[in-house]
Amino acid sequence: MSTLALKADHISKSFYDPVTFEVLRDVSFEIEKSKFYSIIGKSGCGKSTLLYVLSTMDTDYKGTLELNGNVVTGQSQNELARFRNEHLGFVFQFHFLLPEFSVLKNIMLPALKLGKYSKSEIEDRAYEKLKLVDMTEHALKPASKLSGGQQQRVAIARSLINDPSIIMGDEPTGNLDQNNSRIIVDIFMKLAHESGQTIITVTHDLDIAAQSDNVIEMMDGKIISMT
Amino acid sequence: MRLFKKSVNLDIALTHLLSKKKQTFVAMMGVTFGISMFITMISFMTGVNEFMMELTLDGSPHVKIYHPIENKTVAMDSFAGSAEMTVLHHPKPKNELPKLKDGHIILEEISSLPEVSGALSQVSSQVFYNNGPVKFPGMVVGTDILKENELYNLTEKMIEGNITDLLTYQDGILMGLGLSKKLGASVGDRVSLTTPEGQTFFFRVMGIFAFGMGAIDDSRSYASISTVQKLLQVDPSYITDIHIKMKDYNEAKSLGVRLEQSYGYKAEDWETANEAVLVGEIIRNTMTYVVSITMLIVAGFGIYNIMNMNIINKMRDIAILKATGFEGSDVSKIFLYQSMIIGCLGGILGLLLGFIFSSGINQVPFPQNDFINIDTFPVNFKPFHYTLGIVFGVVTTLFAGWFPSRKAAKVDPVEIIRG
Numbered sequence: 201m202s203t204l205a206l207k208a209d210h211i212s213k214s215f216y217d218p219v220t221f222e223v224l225r226d227v228s229f230e231i232e233k234s235k236f237y238s239i240i241g242k243s244g245c246g247k248s249t250l251l252y253v254l255s256t257m258d259t260d261y262k263g264t265l266e267l268n269g270n271v272v273t274g275q276s277q278n279e280l281a282r283f284r285n286e287h288l289g290f291v292f293q294f295h296f297l298l299p300e301f302s303v304l305k306n307i308m309l310p311a312l313k314l315g316k317y318s319k320s321e322i323e324d325r326a327y328e329k330l331k332l333v334d335m336t337e338h339a340l341k342p343a344s345k346l347s348g349g350q351q352q353r354v355a356i357a358r359s360l361i362n363d364p365s366i367i368m369g370d371e372p373t374g375n376l377d378q379n380n381s382r383i384i385v386d387i388f389m390k391l392a393h394e395s396g397q398t399i400i401t402v403t404h405d406l407d408i409a410a411q412s413d414n415v416i417e418m419m420d421g422k423i424i425s426m427t
Numbered sequence: 428m429r430l431f432k433k434s435v436n437l438d439i440a441l442t443h444l445l446s447k448k449k450q451t452f453v454a455m456m457g458v459t460f461g462i463s464m465f466i467t468m469i470s471f472m473t474g475v476n477e478f479m480m481e482l483t484l485d486g487s488p489h490v491k492i493y494h495p496i497e498n499k500t501v502a503m504d505s506f507a508g509s510a511e512m513t514v515l516h517h518p519k520p521k522n523e524l525p526k527l528k529d530g531h532i533i534l535e536e537i538s539s540l541p542e543v544s545g546a547l548s549q550v551s552s553q554v555f556y557n558n559g560p561v562k563f564p565g566m567v568v569g570t571d572i573l574k575e576n577e578l579y580n581l582t583e584k585m586i587e588g589n590i591t592d593l594l595t596y597q598d599g600i601l602m603g604l605g606l607s608k609k610l611g612a613s614v615g616d617r618v619s620l621t622t623p624e625g626q627t628f629f630f631r632v633m634g635i636f637a638f639g640m641g642a643i644d645d646s647r648s649y650a651s652i653s654t655v656q657k658l659l660q661v662d663p664s665y666i667t668d669i670h671i672k673m674k675d676y677n678e679a680k681s682l683g684v685r686l687e688q689s690y691g692y693k694a695e696d697w698e699t700a701n702e703a704v705l706v707g708e709i710i711r712n713t714m715t716y717v718v719s720i721t722m723l724i725v726a727g728f729g730i731y732n733i734m735n736m737n738i739i740n741k742m743r744d745i746a747i748l749k750a751t752g753f754e755g756s757d758v759s760k761i762f763l764y765q766s767m768i769i770g771c772l773g774g775i776l777g778l779l780l781g782f783i784f785s786s787g788i789n790q791v792p793f794p795q796n797d798f799i800n801i802d803t804f805p806v807n808f809k810p811f812h813y814t815l816g817i818v819f820g821v822v823t824t825l826f827a828g829w830f831p832s833r834k835a836a837k838v839d840p841v842e843i844i845r846g
Contacts (some may be wrong), residue, residue, distance in 0.1 A: 248845060257750060285752020292844055298439075298748045300446035310751040311437040334615045358751070398513070426667045 204269070204396040206231040211263035212252060213246075223249045224261065224337055225421040231393070231414075236392040236399040238409040242417035247402045248370055250418070255368050256280045256401065285314050289359030289367040291401075293374045297343035297351055297358075299304040303330070306356045306405055314362050322361075327356040333387060339380050349380030356387055360397075367391065369401035373408060406426065436757050439748075440764035443741070452767060454733045456510045458773025459780060461726030463822045464509040466720035466781025469812045471788055471804070472715040478805035483704050486579060486638040487697055488670035492524045492533070494685060530666035533690055542682060544674045547574040548666040550655045555621040556648075558610045565606055565646035567620060567843045568656025573602075578672050581649075583634060587614045588634020589615035595649055605645030607635050620658070628658055694696060719746035721817070726773075727823035732829040734766055743834055755836035762835050766828025767821070774820035780814050 213224040223246040231237055239247045252258040254265065256272050259280070265271045270281060284290075297306045307326040311317065317325065330336045333353035338346060340387060346354065352372060359367050369388070373381035385408050391397045392413065401408070409415045417425040440567070444451045487578045506513045527533060530548055551568035555562040572593045575581055581590050586604060593599050602612065614630050621627045630650065637644050650658075656665055673679050676697065683696040696706060728732050738745070745758055790804040 219755075227707075252845065253749070254842045278756070281749065281752050281754040283752075284750065290750050292750075296743060296750075296844070298744050298747065300442050305442075309435065309748075312438070313757070314751055315435075355843070360750075 203233050204230055205267070206254060206400070207266040207312075208254065209264040209266070209355055211250075211265065213253060213258075213261040223421050224253070227263075227421070227423055229416065229426060230390045231398060231400060232391055233398050235398040235414055236388055236412040237414045238412040239400065239402045239416045239417060239418060240378075240406070240409050245418045246421040247418045250270060251368060251400070251402045255290065256284055259323055259392050263401070269286070280378070282372050286327070286362055287364050287366060289364040291352070291355050291367065291369040291372040293371040297346075297354055299342070299344035301339050301343055303335065303346065305363050306343050306354060310358065311361045318361075323342055326361060329360045332360070332390075333357045333386055334383075349376050349383070352376060352380065353387075354382060356384065360391070360422055364397065364427075366398045366400065369399070370405065371402055372403055373403065379406070381405065430845055436517070436760045437764050440761045440768065441529070441603070443737070443761070444765055444768060444830055447737075450733060454730050454769045455773035455776065457726040457729035458770055458820055459777040459825070461723040462724050462777025462816045463780035463784060464745050465819070466778060466812060466816050467779060467784040467788070469816075470807045470809070471531050471786040472711055473809070473812070474789075474805035475805040476711060477807060479704060480708065482639050483701050484676060484697060485630070486640050486643050487705070488669040489582070489673040489676050490683045490686065490694055490696050491525065491700070492537075492669040492671070492690065492694045493667060493690050494527055496622055524661070524665070525667050526661075527666050527669065527692060530669065531664065532575070533671055533720040534666075537686070538617070538668065540682075540752050542674055544672050545574070545578050546669060546671045547578060548652070549583070550652055550659065550665060551667050552655065552659055553623055555656075556606065556610055557619045557621060558612075562621070563606070563609050563646075567655055568647060568649050569658075570649055571652060571654040572649060575649065582640055583629070584636040586635045586637055588632075590634065592633040595647065596631060596633060597654060598628075598630050598646045600634050600650045601634040601636055602648040603644035603646065604635055604637040605641060606648060607632065609645070616627040624657060624660070628659070630634060659815075661740050678724040695840075723819055723823050726820075727827040728827060730766055730769060730824050730827035731831065735834075736760060737765070738762060738831050738835045741835075742768055742838060742841060742843050745838045746840035749838065749840040750844065759836035759839070763825070763828050763830035765833070766824045767769045770821045770824025770828075773824070777820060778816055781813075781816065782808075 207230050209228050211224055212222065212427065214220055214222045214230045225358060227250060239251065240310060241247045249258070253261050256265075256267070257280075261275070261353065262273060267283070268271070270283070272283060275283070297303075298309070301309070304323070304326055308322050311325065312319070316392045320360065330339055334354050335350060335353050335357065338354075343354065352375070356372070367388075373384050376384070388401070389411065392399050399412075400413075403409060414427050415425075416423055419426040484561045497604050506515075527548075534546055535546045539544055547570060551566055554565060572581070572590050576590055581601075585601075588601065590601065593601060600618075602610075602618075607613065610618055614632050614634060615628050616632050616660050618632060619627050619629050652666075654661065656663055659665070671682070673682065680697040680698055683694040683699075686692075686694040748758055748761075749755070785806045785808065791804050793801050793803055
């Protein structure tokens with residue numbers, strides 16, 4: 201059993217509009233399981249772009265990407281959607297909950313889509329995840345009625361519902377105050393070290409980077425250090 | 428498993444619809460209005476058409492056999508075989524009576540045909556009705572009045588008098604309403620008729636009828652067959668027309684062709700005789716369908732717009748659904764379900780409303796009229812129209828939802844999430 205969660209092999213990506221601009225230049229690296237990785241770098245260095253390539257949502261790149269030992273490069277959009285559903289969790293900077301649904305329903309949706317468990321089991325599991333982020337008492341509120349920090353915690357609970365092996369965050373604390381940021385980093389640490397999930401997060405916050413197991417630093421579309 | 432996944436999409440679709448109740452309602456009303464108008468118009472128009480058709484068919488035979496007078500001249504015969512060139516100018520036809528030879532035998536043969544429900548023979552002639560010095564051209568029809576009643580339901584058309592009076596009184600006639608008004612004659616009055624040959628006879632008006640068709644009511648009267656034969660000074664075997672009613676009036680045309688071939692007389696079917704009515708019906712039907720379908724398409728555009736707006740508003744949601752593992756097809760199903768639900772609910776409501784509207788029209792009293800025997804506006808209630816309405820409504824919304832939902836399926840989540 202490999203201990204690699206992710207393997208990026210010579211990944212390059214260019215934007216063509218308005219002028220050709222190479223965002224990622226031949227990036228190769230490996231990520232181990234059960235670790236908390238931070239990707240840091242200045243704005244425009246390509247760290248977010250890299251994350252979206254790793255997330256399988258962006259398929260317009262050169263090179264090869266392997267997640268959990270599967271080569272995902274070249275798979276169809278539908279296959280990738282199923283893969284994301286089962287193996288990947290996402291937390292974005294702007295929480296992105298579905299405003300019409302209750303907190304609980306927001307968390308349940310990806311699991312309902314996966315269809316691995318019955319509805320009542322999914323509900324139980326959703327409560328479990330809510331407990332993990334300490335939001336149980338808000339379960340039945342509409343998602344739009346929560347504060348930013350609360351929404352972000354719900355988003356984390358949602359990302360965990362299918363027990364993904366890799367959780368990716370795009371500045372998950374970028375929009376939050378110190379206190380809320382700390383809570384979220386703590387949750388991530390716990391997930392990596394206690395549940396054995398791999399966390400990859402892009403961040404500006406050097407405090408978070410300092411707390412994580414590994415830091416990948418990028419500049420001008422290249423990885424300049426990996427510790 | 429497949430069903431389960433579908434229900435997630437449906438669940439999301441329903442939540443979207445319910446969270447924007449007003450918008451959903453407006454979209455639904457578009458369909459409802461379109462379909463209810465479609466049902467109302469179609470029910471009313473086909474009701475009118477069918478009524479007109481009945482009116483026409485009621486008063487006219489399905490097939491009529493008669494002897495057309497053609498411009499056959501004997502003059503040409505006398506020059507036949509001559510070597511010289513002959514120019515014949517303004518030839519006159521020979522005297523020919525519009526008689527059906529062996530008419531009684533033909534009638535018997537036709538009556539025994541399986542597709543014929545009834546047939547009768549008539550002696551009809553053009554006459555002048557005299558009202559003092561004024562003459563009105565018209566027709567007198569000598570007929571077996573009981574048979575006539577069987578074929579044309581004459582009893583129902585009688586306004587005054589009784590058809591059996593014709594049997595008891597030799598010189599009695601039944602007169603069309605319009606004609607009786609022109610002559611100023613009412614039941615019991617004596618009127619005088621002049622035949623084309625110049626003889627004048629007196630008749631007593633025994634009854635007045637109205638078919639609801641000016642062509643008949645303004646010119647026709649009925650008398651017994653022997654009376655008319657006497658009037659025309661012809662023998663009792665003389666008949667001019669045979670009227671045939673079919674069991675299925677759609678077979679009239681083919682029977683007419685066959686009869687023409689076997690007897691050599693003109694056999695005119697009702698379709699040919701009433702071409703104008705049929706053309707009118709086709710035009711009205713076409714217009715009804717065009718207007719109704721246009722309304723449904725307009726409703727469809729309404730849904731298209733609303734769904735498009737909906738998808739633009741829901742870009743973030745679509746992106747997040749895709750990021751968390753919903754496939755393009757799931758996303759398009761979510762939006763397709765929404766328009767289907769709008770279409771189905773709006774459609775059913777439209778059928779209901781259409782039924783109520785057309786029932787309403789059916790209650791409106793028809794302006795009272797001596798000629799037309801009808802109390803309220805004619806309206807059809809045909810399941811076929813309702814089926815057509817709902818099918819067309821659902822298909823329209825399906826199309827209206829299809830394009831926006833395809834767009835939703837193609838949303839690139841990265842673009843939305845990265846902003």
